[in-house]
Amino acid sequence: MTSAVTSTFLQACMGQVPVRRPVWLMRQAGRILPPYRQLRAQTGSILKLFKTPDLAAQVTLMPINMLEVDAAILFADILTPIEPMGCQIDFVPGPVFAKPVRSRADIDALRTIDPQAQLPYVLETIRLVRQALPPHIPLIGFAGAPFTLATYMVEGGGAKEFTHFRRLLHADRGAADALLDKLTEVTITYLKAQIAAGVQAVQLFDTWIGALSAPLFEQLALPNLQRIFLALEGSGVPRIYYANGATHFLDLLPKTGADVLSLDWRSDLGQAFQRFGRHLPLQGNMDPCALFADPPAIIAEAERILTQTQGLPHIFNLGHGVHPDTPCDNVKLLVDTIHSFAP
Amino acid sequence: MTSAVTSTFLQACMGQVPVRRPVWLMRQAGRILPPYRQLRAQTGSILKLFKTPDLAAQVTLMPINMLEVDAAILFADILTPIEPMGCQIDFVPGPVFAKPVRSRADIDALRTIDPQAQLPYVLETIRLVRQALPPHIPLIGFAGAPFTLATYMVEGGGAKEFTHFRRLLHADRGAADALLDKLTEVTITYLKAQIAAGVQAVQLFDTWIGALSAPLFEQLALPNLQRIFLALEGSGVPRIYYANGATHFLDLLPKTGADVLSLDWRSDLGQAFQRFGRHLPLQGNMDPCALFADPPAIIAEAERILTQTQGLPHIFNLGHGVHPDTPCDNVKLLVDTIHSFAP
Numbered sequence: 001m002t003s004a005v006t007s008t009f010l011q012a013c014m015g016q017v018p019v020r021r022p023v024w025l026m027r028q029a030g031r032i033l034p035p036y037r038q039l040r041a042q043t044g045s046i047l048k049l050f051k052t053p054d055l056a057a058q059v060t061l062m063p064i065n066m067l068e069v070d071a072a073i074l075f076a077d078i079l080t081p082i083e084p085m086g087c088q089i090d091f092v093p094g095p096v097f098a099k100p101v102r103s104r105a106d107i108d109a110l111r112t113i114d115p116q117a118q119l120p121y122v123l124e125t126i127r128l129v130r131q132a133l134p135p136h137i138p139l140i141g142f143a144g145a146p147f148t149l150a151t152y153m154v155e156g157g158g159a160k161e162f163t164h165f166r167r168l169l170h171a172d173r174g175a176a177d178a179l180l181d182k183l184t185e186v187t188i189t190y191l192k193a194q195i196a197a198g199v200q201a202v203q204l205f206d207t208w209i210g211a212l213s214a215p216l217f218e219q220l221a222l223p224n225l226q227r228i229f230l231a232l233e234g235s236g237v238p239r240i241y242y243a244n245g246a247t248h249f250l251d252l253l254p255k256t257g258a259d260v261l262s263l264d265w266r267s268d269l270g271q272a273f274q275r276f277g278r279h280l281p282l283q284g285n286m287d288p289c290a291l292f293a294d295p296p297a298i299i300a301e302a303e304r305i306l307t308q309t310q311g312l313p314h315i316f317n318l319g320h321g322v323h324p325d326t327p328c329d330n331v332k333l334l335v336d337t338i339h340s341f342a343p
Numbered sequence: 344m345t346s347a348v349t350s351t352f353l354q355a356c357m358g359q360v361p362v363r364r365p366v367w368l369m370r371q372a373g374r375i376l377p378p379y380r381q382l383r384a385q386t387g388s389i390l391k392l393f394k395t396p397d398l399a400a401q402v403t404l405m406p407i408n409m410l411e412v413d414a415a416i417l418f419a420d421i422l423t424p425i426e427p428m429g430c431q432i433d434f435v436p437g438p439v440f441a442k443p444v445r446s447r448a449d450i451d452a453l454r455t456i457d458p459q460a461q462l463p464y465v466l467e468t469i470r471l472v473r474q475a476l477p478p479h480i481p482l483i484g485f486a487g488a489p490f491t492l493a494t495y496m497v498e499g500g501g502a503k504e505f506t507h508f509r510r511l512l513h514a515d516r517g518a519a520d521a522l523l524d525k526l527t528e529v530t531i532t533y534l535k536a537q538i539a540a541g542v543q544a545v546q547l548f549d550t551w552i553g554a555l556s557a558p559l560f561e562q563l564a565l566p567n568l569q570r571i572f573l574a575l576e577g578s579g580v581p582r583i584y585y586a587n588g589a590t591h592f593l594d595l596l597p598k599t600g601a602d603v604l605s606l607d608w609r610s611d612l613g614q615a616f617q618r619f620g621r622h623l624p625l626q627g628n629m630d631p632c633a634l635f636a637d638p639p640a641i642i643a644e645a646e647r648i649l650t651q652t653q654g655l656p657h658i659f660n661l662g663h664g665v666h667p668d669t670p671c672d673n674v675k676l677l678v679d680t681i682h683s684f685a686p
Binding site: 163167168169171210245247248267287288290291293294320323 | 504506511513514557590591611630636637640663
C-alpha cells in the first residue's frame with residue numbers, strides 16, 4: 001500500500017496525526033455537484049449510473065478535483081447488494097421495494113450473493129477509480145450495516161419513522177435474527193470483494209441504529225458488527241463504523257472492533273476522544289444543515305470542531321450525508337477551511 | 344382539585360408512589376380502538392372529528408372504558424393551534440401545509456392566537472370530557488413544543504428526516520428565534536386556555552428535539568421551554584415534558600422546569616431516576632413496537648420497566664405514540680399487567 005504512506009486520510013485511520021487534517025464527506029459524490037446533475041440528466045436513470053462502471057467511476061472521481069477532498073468513496077447505493085439477494089428495488093428517487101421482506105418465509109427466500117457474478121459493475125468501478133486516482137488519494141468502499149439494511153427491507157423503502165423491523169424483532173425474534181445473520185454474511189462477502197478489487201478502506205453505514213435501546217443494540221446488533229469487522233481484520237484496510245444517533249450506547253461502539261468510529265453531530269468529539277482514548281481515531285461530525293449558513297458561520301463551526309480535535313487522529317466529515325441541495329461553494333469553503341487549519 | 348386526592352396519575356405527578364401504578368398511553372385515543380375507526384369512517388374527515396366537541400369528547404373518553412387507563416388525553420392534533428396562526432393544513436392523513444413557513448416574511452406574517460375565539464371547539468371538548476369523567480380520572484391537555492412545531496411548519500409536513508428548520512437556524516438564526524418565540528407565546532396562551540377550560544395536567548410534546556446537539560438545545564430550545572413551564576407555574580396543574588431521542592442532553596431536561604419528564608425507550612428509567620433523584624417523577628418508556636410481541640413477551644417487557652421503577656414516582660407510558668395498527672388486545676394486556684403489579 002504505497003498510498004498508506006502519503007494519504008492523510010489513511011494516516012489518521014491508523015491513529016497518526018497527519019500534517020494536514022483529512023476530510024471527505026458522506027454523499028460527496030452526487031447531487032451537490034453540477035456536473036453530476038448534468039450526467040444524471042443525460043443518463044436518465046440513477047440505476048444506469050450505478051451499473052455503468054465508466055459513469056460510476058466518473059461520479060466517484062468528481063469530488064476529488066472539484067472539492068479537493070482527501071478520499072474518494074465508491075458511488076453506489078447501500079441497497080446495491082440487496083437486489084441480488086432477491087429483492088426488486090426501484091429508485092423514485094428513494095428506494096421502494098416491490099415487496100417488503102416481512103415474514104420468515106420472505107427471509108428464508110433471500111439468497112446470499114456472488115459479487116463477481118452478480119455485482120461485476122461495482123468491482124469494475126473500483127478498478128477504474130483506482131487506476132485514475134493519484135497515490136495519495138485512497139478509495140473508500142462501503143456497505144450498509146445489517147440493522148440498517150434490515151430496516152429498509154422490512155419497511156419496504158424510506159419512511160418517516162422506521163418501525164416495521166423493530167416490530168418484527170419483538171414479534172418474531174428468530175426471524176429478525178435470521179435476517180440479520182443473512183445480511184451479515186452478504187455484507188462480509190460484499191466488502192471482501194470490494195477490498196479484493198482495490199478499495200483501501202471500508203465504511204459500514206448504520207444510519208438507523210439509534211432506534212435501538214442500548215440492551216437491544218448489545219444483544220441484537222453488536223455480535224453481527226463484531227463478526228463483520230473480525231472477518232475483515234486480516235484485510236489490511238481500515239474499517240470505519242458510522243453510527244447515527246447512537247449517543248445512548250456510545251460506550252459500546254468501540255466493542256464493534258472498528259478501527260475508526262464515525263459519529264453524528266449529537267456527539268461531542270472532544271468528549272468522545274476523552275472517553276475512548278486517543279488510540280481510537282474518530283471521524284465526523286458537523287451537522288450537514290450547518291452548510292446552509294453564511295461563510296463566516298461555516299468557518300466558525302468547522303473551526304469549533306477542528307479545535308476540539310486538534311492534535312488527535314481525526315478525520316473531518318459531516319455527521320450525516322451532505323444534503324443534495326447544499327450550495328457547492330459552501331462545501332468547497334468547508335474543505336478549504338479544514339485544510340488551512342493547523343492539524 | 345378533588346381528583347388530586349384520588350387520581351393515581353396525579354399522585355405520581357406530585358412525587359407520590361400511588362397504591363397502583365398509573366398508566367396512560369400517548370395516542371391512546373384514536374386508531375387502535377375499533378369504535379374510533381367506526382366513528383372516523385362515519386364522520387368522513389379527521390378535521391371534522393377534531394372540530395366537533397361532542398365527537399372529540401367521545402374519542403377522548405373511549406380509552407377510559409375500553410382500556411381502563413388512569414388518565415384521559417384530549418383528542419386533538421399538535422398542529423391544532425397552528426391553523427389560526429395563519430397556516431392552511433390538510434391531513435392526508437399526515438399533515439401537509441399549503442405553504443411551508445420558510446422565510447422571515449412568512450414568520451413575521453404568523454399571528455398569535457385567541458383560543459376562545461378561534462379554538463372554541465377545543466375548550467368545549469375539554470368541558471364535555473370533564474363532565475363525563477369520574478373524579479379519579481383526570482384529563483390531560485397538551486401542546487407541541489416550539490421546536491417540534493417549528494420543525495413541521497418549516498418542513499411543510501411530515502418527512503423522513505426533518506432538516507429544513509435546522510437549516511433555517513443555521514442560515515438565519517434571527518428568523519429561527521423569531522419563529523420559536525412566536526410559538527412559545529402561542530403555546531402559553533393555548534395551554535392556559537386549556538387549563539382554564541378544565542384540563543388537570545398538561546404535556547408538552549417535543550417529538551423531534553433529539554435532532555439538536557446538546558449546545559443547540561441549551562441555547563435555542565431550553566429558554567423557550569423554561570418560559571412555557573414558568574408561565575404555567577401558578578396554574579396548579581402538573582406540567583409534563585416529553586422529549587424524544589434526547590439521551591444526549593438528558594442532564595439538561597430537569598432545567599426545563601417541568602414537574603414530570605417523559606422519556607422514550609432509548610433511556611434507562613432506573614438510571615434516570617438515579618441521576619435525577621426520586622423527587623422528579625418520570626413517565627414512560629416502553630417501545631411501542633414491543634406491543635407487537637406475543638403476550639408473554641409483552642408481560643415480560645412491562646415487568647422489566649415496572650421493576651426498574653418500583654417504589655418510585657413513575658407513570659407508565661410508551662416511549663412514543665402507540666402505533667395505529669397495534670392489536671387492541673395487546674394494549675389491554677399491557678394496562679392489566681401494569682395494574683396488577685405491586686407499586
